[in-house]
Amino acid sequence: MSSFNTVKGTHDILPENSDKWQNLEKIIHHCVSLFGYKEIRTPIIEKTDLFSRGIGENTDVISKEMYSWVDKDETALSLRPEMTASIVRSYIQHSLGYQSSLQRLYYIGPCFRRERPQKGRQRQFHQFGVEAIGSNHPEQDAEVVSLGWEILQRAGLKNLELKLSSVGSGECRNKYIDALISYLKPHKSKLSEISKQRLINNPLRILDTKIKAEIEIINSGPTIDQFYTNDDRKHFNDVQSYLKSMNIPFILDPLLVRGLDYYTHTTFEITSDDIGAQNALLGGGRYNKLIQSLGGKDTPAIGFAAGMERILLAIPDSKKIKKINNIIHIVCIEPNALGSAQILSKELRTLDLNIVLETMRRSMKAQMREANKCNADYVIIIGEEEHNQKTAQVKRLNDGTQKTIAQNKIFNHFKSLTY
Ligand code: HAM
Numbered sequence: 043m044s045s046f047n048t049v050k051g052t053h054d055i056l057p058e059n060s061d062k063w064q065n066l067e068k069i070i071h072h073c074v075s076l077f078g079y080k081e082i083r084t085p086i087i088e089k090t091d092l093f094s095r096g097i098g099e100n101t102d103v104i105s106k107e108m109y110s111w112v113d114k115d116e117t118a119l120s121l122r123p124e125m126t127a128s129i130v131r132s133y134i135q136h137s138l139g140y141q142s143s144l145q146r147l148y149y150i151g152p153c154f155r156r157e158r159p160q161k162g163r164q165r166q167f168h169q170f171g172v173e174a175i176g177s178n179h180p181e182q183d184a185e186v187v188s189l190g191w192e193i194l195q196r197a198g199l200k201n202l203e204l205k206l207s208s209v210g211s212g213e214c215r216n217k218y219i220d221a222l223i224s225y226l227k228p229h230k231s232k233l234s235e236i237s238k239q240r241l242i243n244n245p246l247r248i249l250d251t252k253i254k255a256e257i258e259i260i261n262s263g264p265t266i267d268q269f270y271t272n273d274d275r276k277h278f279n280d281v282q283s284y285l286k287s288m289n290i291p292f293i294l295d296p297l298l299v300r301g302l303d304y305y306t307h308t309t310f311e312i313t314s315d316d317i318g319a320q321n322a323l324l325g326g327g328r329y330n331k332l333i334q335s336l337g338g339k340d341t342p343a344i345g346f347a348a349g350m351e352r353i354l355l356a357i358p359d360s361k362k363i364k365k366i367n368n369i370i371h372i373v374c375i376e377p378n379a380l381g382s383a384q385i386l387s388k389e390l391r392t393l394d395l396n397i398v399l400e401t402m403r404r405s406m407k408a409q410m411r412e413a414n415k416c417n418a419d420y421v422i423i424i425g426e427e428e429h430n431q432k433t434a435q436v437k438r439l440n441d442g443t444q445k446t447i448a449q450n451k452i453f454n455h456f457k458s459l460t461y
Contacts, residue, residue, distance in 0.1 A: 095336065108120045194324065199358075203315070225263045369396040
């Protein structure tokens with residue numbers, strides 16, 4: 043074995059798994075286009091400042107998890123830990139808001155966070171997500187949430203829970219943070235070291251604790267909904283009634299904490315019971331102040347991102363491989379027939395059939411073994427006799443039925459099966 047292996051927390055996606063990835067990607071591309079979203083691709087590298095200003099210096103993502111370095115020209119650069127800040131950078135840089143007052147964007151790609159690897163948590167992972175930039179209306183929130191829900195349904199996921207909250211406007215959030223600090227201070231001696239630290243740096247993160255004693259303290263404390271303004275409450279109620287009218291089930295979770303600082307108003311997460319501790323498949327929310335804080339015009343926006351590795355872990359086995367077209371192996375054991383086998387392959391591919399033609403000149407037995415291993419539907423066998431008679435044996439593998447067919451009739455034979 044080579045002494046080079048993948049770096050800790052990163053994984054190769056091997057050919058045996060790439061079908062599943064492509065299948066999920068197809069569902070994503072298809073579903074977002076049904077909602078009118080257009081793809082945007084941004085670089086993996088950005089200036090470090092973009093993330094620290096966008097996501098918040100005191101978040102775990104920025105303070106502990108970024109892959110950052112100072113480049114040869116002294117610019118501080120980072121691998122993106124998420125994509126919302128990059129999309130906003132691109133939106134501002136290319137004046138996308140002038141091209142259309144509402145931009146519906148989506149993306150797929152790798153992100154990097156230096157977290158402790160475990161099941162469902164990698165250092166390089168893949169996200170897909172959407173950002174709808176321009177509308178402040180609750181129907182936009184409902185559209186984004188329902189799009190996330192729809193993709194996970196189409197991917198075949200079960201046992202999902204949609205948690206919904208609102209962190210209100212900035213004003214409401216600040217009042218809540220003050221109230222939370224005042225409430226928690228007298229309990230400080232009972233808090234863990236990390237929560238004591240968070241009380242100073244990022245009090246909302248304490249709500250995310252998994253420690254039972256702390257959960258009990260928090261459960262008796264203030265909740266954000268007590269601080270909503272009338273507008274905050276109306277917006278959130280409207281989002282909920284739209285979701286109800288679409289029959290999308292959700293639970294309200296006033297303690298839902300998103301790990302990034304840019305959120306305002308609606309926040310949400312979809313979790314799965316099927317994948318262990320790292321159960322958040324998809325998370326997002328409104329970020330009405332982010333665009334302005336990164337140098338753009340004051341523009342409302344909402345989006346989500348989902349972890350593709352986690353979704354693939356949660357897809358039930360029966361849904362995992364969705365074979366779309368028939369696979370045919372051409373088992374050619376007569377070297378003089380290789381030319382006609384190539385022509386036949388080219389013709390059959392025009393029917394969108396997956397054709398695998400032997401290029402190793404292996405024995406009939408080895409080629410048949412390979413066809414079975416690849417889950418082929420048919421084999422077309424051309425030996426010496428078939429070559430001389432310009433025929434082939436066409437064998438269906440699931441029931442073993444076999445027919446001799448003239449080579450010039452094979453195309454029509456498969457055409458009639460396909461259409
Ligand atoms: P996030 O909650 O940090 O949100 O990440 C979204 C999803 O990415 C998570 O729910 C999870 O499935 C996946 N994920 C995060 N970290 C890892 C990891 N280390 N390994 C595997 N999967 C991971 C965001 O990134 C926001 N940008 C979402 C957003 C878009 N908000 C508004 N627009």
